[in-house]
Amino acid sequence: MIETFFNAAIMAQAWPIILAGLGNTLALSLMVVPLGLAGGMALALLSTLRSPWVRWPLMAWVDFFRAFPPLVLLIFLYAGLPFAGLELGGFACVGIAFFLNTGAYYGEVLRAGIESVAPGQIEAARSTGLTRLQALVWIVLPQAVRAVLPDLLSNTLEVVKLTSLASVVALPELLFQARQAQSLTYNPTPIVAAAAVYFLLLWPLVRLLSRLENRAVASRR
Amino acid sequence: MIQAKGIHKQFGALHVLKGVDLDVAERELVFIIGPSGSGKSTMLRCLNRLEVPTSGSVVVDGIDLLDPRTDLNHARQRIGMVFQSFNLYPHMTALGNVTLALRKVAGKSRAEADEIGHAALARVGLAERADHRPGQLSGGQQQRVAIARAIALEPRVMLFDEPTSALDPELVGSVLGVMRALRESGMTMVVVSHEMGFARAAADRVMFMDDGLIVEQGPPAQIFEAPLHARTRGFISQIQRH
Numbered sequence: 063m064i065e066t067f068f069n070a071a072i073m074a075q076a077w078p079i080i081l082a083g084l085g086n087t088l089a090l091s092l093m094v095v096p097l098g099l100a101g102g103m104a105l106a107l108l109s110t111l112r113s114p115w116v117r118w119p120l121m122a123w124v125d126f127f128r129a130f131p132p133l134v135l136l137i138f139l140y141a142g143l144p145f146a147g148l149e150l151g152g153f154a155c156v157g158i159a160f161f162l163n164t165g166a167y168y169g170e171v172l173r174a175g176i177e178s179v180a181p182g183q184i185e186a187a188r189s190t191g192l193t194r195l196q197a198l199v200w201i202v203l204p205q206a207v208r209a210v211l212p213d214l215l216s217n218t219l220e221v222v223k224l225t226s227l228a229s230v231v232a233l234p235e236l237l238f239q240a241r242q243a244q245s246l247t248y249n250p251t252p253i254v255a256a257a258a259v260y261f262l263l264l265w266p267l268v269r270l271l272s273r274l275e276n277r278a279v280a281s282r283r
Numbered sequence: 284m285i286q287a288k289g290i291h292k293q294f295g296a297l298h299v300l301k302g303v304d305l306d307v308a309e310r311e312l313v314f315i316i317g318p319s320g321s322g323k324s325t326m327l328r329c330l331n332r333l334e335v336p337t338s339g340s341v342v343v344d345g346i347d348l349l350d351p352r353t354d355l356n357h358a359r360q361r362i363g364m365v366f367q368s369f370n371l372y373p374h375m376t377a378l379g380n381v382t383l384a385l386r387k388v389a390g391k392s393r394a395e396a397d398e399i400g401h402a403a404l405a406r407v408g409l410a411e412r413a414d415h416r417p418g419q420l421s422g423g424q425q426q427r428v429a430i431a432r433a434i435a436l437e438p439r440v441m442l443f444d445e446p447t448s449a450l451d452p453e454l455v456g457s458v459l460g461v462m463r464a465l466r467e468s469g470m471t472m473v474v475v476s477h478e479m480g481f482a483r484a485a486a487d488r489v490m491f492m493d494d495g496l497i498v499e500q501g502p503p504a505q506i507f508e509a510p511l512h513a514r515t516r517g518f519i520s521q522i523q524r525h
């Protein structure tokens with residue numbers, strides 16, 4: 063059993079491959095998290111415009127991409143669009159898919175944060191001559207982000223986990239590399255190692271999230 | 284200082300202001316009373332264009348607020364407003380609340396803004412509270428910070444919308460004290476409130492508003508002791524019972 067799942071010799075052999083995968087997973091996360099946050103912020107800001115010409119398309123957009131499984135979206139971009147003459151490459155497909163999918167989730171989180179700020183504050187700011195944009199930047203957004211920080215972090219955890227989807231378009235991230243090492247060594251140890259690496263990577267975030275959530279509960283009392 | 288003429292305001296089918304005229308002279312304190320829902324807040328909010336009248340004209344300190352060419356954000360610095368619910372920014376200190384517009388709208392440096400902000404807080408008796416967050420202040424102190432936020436911009440007019448209605452009775456006095464000092468410094472003020480003691484002592488004129496119209500107006504003694512209209516009489520006896 064130990065020989066099968068925790069084989070030290072195989073571990074030593076697979077380690078450099080897995081490490082390269084970890085590097086790519088981190089790089090991918092550093093791309094898709096800001097991309098999703100930017101998309102989400104754009105959606106949340108658009109949602110503050112009350113016009114029905116913005117509101118209905120926005121709602122449809124968010125619903126659509128929240129209901130669309132990200133794996134299906136990614137495979138469609140990667141393997142479907144070439145039939146329309148559009149070959150984007152794995153990296154670009156991952157970027158677009160995450161922008162669309164996680165942007166919709168971040169957008170809903172940020173929108174809730176913005177709506178949690180009492181509208182009277184905006185009126186007070188406007189009454190002192192601040193523009194709508196200044197009120198948003200200095201009054202609304204700082205409070206909105208603080209109010210939903212646990213939700214943002216929780217969503218970010220999911221996003222980092224979701225980067226393993228990139229393995230289906232052959233991006234050499236952690237899971238992909240572990241599978242490579244597994245097929246080279248005919249042993250599942252590299253998969254176990256990848257799982258351990260994911261855990262070590264995400265566990266501090268999970269702890270931080272718990273603390274934020276506990277603090278949020280305590281301050282509500 | 285304020286010339287508002289023929290103000291109508293409709294929210295959809297709801298006709299809230301039905302032709303209100305309001306003239307306020309420099310250094311005058313006009314007091315507005317009236318039942319809930321009669322349009323007092325809406326009227327006040329038309330005076331700094333938080334609400335855009337459906338028709339009519341509003342000129343404050345010579346600036347036509349309804350002219351599309353008017354630089355509204357510049358004009359609003361000249362018109363201070365204090366709200367029933369304080370509307371402070373809870374993530375900023377008292378000083379931060381007072382200096383935000385000084386820096387972002389009036390273009391002062393941080394040092395200049397801080398100096399003006401400290402002076403404004405001192406004027407409302409809160410020099411020692413500059414670094415406190417709104418959540419660490421009593422309601423009365425919060426409302427005084429809100430007044431400091433407005434007066435720091437050196438407005439020509441101050442609008443007060445029920446500034447003491449959300450306060451515990453024992454905290455009302457401190458806010459009224461600051462308003463009285465402001466009045467004595469010569470500030471032009473429009474105050475929506477039911478603090479009749481303050482009105483008697485400080486108001487030049489009291490207006491009674493009902494159902495979107497000014498029913499009658501006059502010196503406090505006349506409106507409170509000898510109102511001409513039955514509706515005014517009814518309203519005043521009602522608030523006196525409280």
Ligand SMILES: Nc1ncnc2c1ncn2[C@@H]1O[C@H](COP(=O)(O)OP(=O)(O)O)[C@@H](O)[C@H]1O
Pocket residue numbers: 294297299317318319320321322323324325326
């Ligand atoms: N933004 C708004 N949209 C729709 N109706 C409003 C709005 N603001 C005020 N009203 C309505 O206008 C009427 C007058 O309100 P208001 O001016 O707040 O009265 P008061 O301050 O005298 O209590 C009320 O019936 C209120 O519901």
Ligand SMILES: [Mg+2]
Pocket residue numbers: 323324325444445
């Ligand atoms: Mg009101």
